Amino acid sequence: MTNVFSLSATLRDRIQSRQAKVVTVGLGYVGLPLALTLSEEGFPVTGLDLNADRVAAINAGRQVISYFAKDRIRNAVLSGRFAASCDEAVLDEADVVVICVPTPLSDTRAPDLSHVLGAAETIARHLRPGQLIVLESTVWPGATTMVLRPVLEAGGLRAGDDFFLAFSPEREDPGNDRFSTRAIPKVVGADDARSLDLADLFYAQVVTRTVPVGSSATAEAVKLVENSFRTVNIALVNELKVALQAMGVDVWEVIRAAATKPFGFMPFYPGPGIGGDCIPVSPVYLSWRARDVGSAVPIIDLARKNNDEAPDLIAGRIAVELARDGVKMKDARILIMGIAYKKDVEDTRESPALAILKRLEAMGARCLYHDPFFPVMPVTRDHPDLAGRQSQTLDEDVLATCDAVLIATDHTNADYRCVARHARLILDSRNVLEAMGLRPERGRLVKV
Ligand SMILES: NC(=O)c1ccc[n+]([C@@H]2O[C@H](COP(=O)([O-])OP(=O)(O)OC[C@H]3O[C@@H](n4cnc5c(N)ncnc54)[C@H](O)[C@@H]3O)[C@@H](O)[C@H]2O)c1
Structure with missing residues (x-):
């Protein structure tokens, strides 16, 4: 009978020689770049995804994520070391399985691990001795052990003895080309020494630095702490924006100057609210788990509340500024620039721009949008009713019909000069105009 020593020695060899077959479950913003990086480093990789259209597009070499280097996907497919599939049978051959499926919030704003459970059940049907399973999806501390592990062990195989199980949080920053997947240190945690050793070895093949920690719960907590840190600081700077404004002080100038302190200060910038799949979601996972164990994180909860209210505050400020120009909300026509949740990505998850748009329309205004990444408004989780609207061309004629322009997302390739x-009234939530040295030629500029 094969024992755990030979199982781990075999997997070690296969990882080091890059013969280990890898399956990434989920080919989204996290799973796809990871799959490509692994195949570029010589591993044979299959990306398993439920979305047949996405799988077909990827196999056809289409640029499904706009900020990837041109032909990156195509080259990976042509190399013969990467393919996408909807067929779970690919798991039979896998040595390493990395789970990168969504972990959103439920309708009641609680952690929704249904995709992780779905992926776990699929993997469990194909689990065999000697496989390494790594969860990368953001989850609450303890979930790998308490949620994923029991599903995988239901067939009788044991983590740490028959197969290996670890957690390694994803730190991808979509659209940020200063840090590639390889350059970002990878935290790895597991509940037994062999799983930790193998997972660490696996990631060491593709990233320049791994950071092993003592348990999967620790690694899970690292991710939530990183994101909660951002949540709290973003809430703080948005609060300071309003308070300093009342004192006649420009928060942007304050932060620029404060950031010259060589230690003990890290700049965060105001904005229209937070978006994406991480910053608004992770603190909820942490807070939920804290309550679950009889503790609490009130500072994080307050920051979340402030961030959730940011779009409403911006909408209220827009109403005030329009009123100064003698325009009532029910007569106002407002152009929103950028509907993505951050610059230069084609991702609208939890985008504050959409929340502002809805709020302005609830107040009676008519909203248009301009976003080069979205010629047509996609179906979104929170605002499906907006789907199908079309992006406006940005030109003198369109601007002449608008009472105000809100810069919600500061895409690089938008025409701010125009x-x-x-524009008659420019409401800049990202301080883009000042940063570009632009002044309004016929209208008014307000930093909101
Ligand atoms: N997007 C980011 O910037 C980012 C950064 C760090 C961490 N994360 C975390 O990584 C995880 C994945 O996020 P993402 O942005 O890549 O999600 P995503 O929505 O872009 O992609 C997830 C993919 O998983 C597929 N999928 C869902 N259930 C599946 C299943 N059972 N089997 C196979 N495929 C399945 C979906 O079809 C989708 O293509 C989340 O937990 C997220 O919080 C995301």
Whole structure:
């Protein structure tokens, strides 16, 4: 009978020689770049995804994520070391399985681990001795052990003895080309020494630095702490924006100057609210688990509340500024620039721009949008009713029909010069115009 020593020695060899077959479950913003990086480093990789259209597009080499280097997906497919599939049978051959499925919030704003459970049940049907299973999806501390492990062990195989189980949080920053997957240190945690050793070895093949920690719960907590840190600081800076404004002080200038302190300060910038799949979601996972174990994180909860209210505050400020120009909300026509949750990505998950748009329309305004990444408004989880609207061309004629332009997302390739030249009222939530040295030529600029 094969014992755990030979199982781990075999997997070690296969990882080190890059013969280990890898399956990434989920080919989204996290799973796809990971799969490509692994195949570029010489591993044979299959990406398993439920979405047949996405699988077909990836196998056809299409650029499904706009900020990837041109032909990156195509080259990976042509190399013969990477393919996408909807067929769970690919798991039979896998040596390493990495789970990168969504972990959103439920309708009641609680952690929703249904995709992780779905992936776990699929993997469990194909689990065999000697496989390494790694969860990368963001989960609450303890979930790998308490949620994933029991599903995988239901068939009788034991983690740490028959197969290996670890957690390694994803730290991808979509659209940020200063840090590639390889350059970002990878935290790895597991509940037994062999699983930790193998998972650490696996990631050491593709990233320049791994950071092993003592348990999967620790690694899970690392991710939530990183994101909660951002949540709290973003809430703080948005609060400071309002308070300093009342004192006649520009928060942007304050932060620029404070950031010159070489230690003990890290700049965060105001904005219209937070979006994406991480910053609004992770603190909820942490807070939920804290309550679950009889503790609490009130500072994080308050920051979440502030961030959730940010779009409403911006909408209220827009109403005030329009009123100064003698425009009532029910007569206002407002152009929103950027509907993605952050610059230069085609991702609208939890985008504050959409929340502002809805709020302005609830107040009676008519909203248009301009976003080069979205010629047509996609179906979104929170605002499916907006789907199908079309992005406006940004030109003098369109701007002439608008009472105000809100810069919600600061995409690099938008024509801010045209806005500065022709808009009547510019509401800049990202301080783009000042950063570009632009002044309004006929209208008014308000930093909101
Ligand atoms: N997007 C980010 O910037 C980012 C950064 C760090 C961490 N994360 C975390 O990584 C995880 C994945 O996020 P993402 O942004 O890649 O999600 P995503 O929505 O872009 O992609 C997830 C993919 O998983 C597929 N999928 C869902 N259930 C599946 C199943 N049972 N089997 C196979 N495929 C399945 C979906 O079809 C989808 O293509 C989440 O937990 C997220 O919080 C995301």
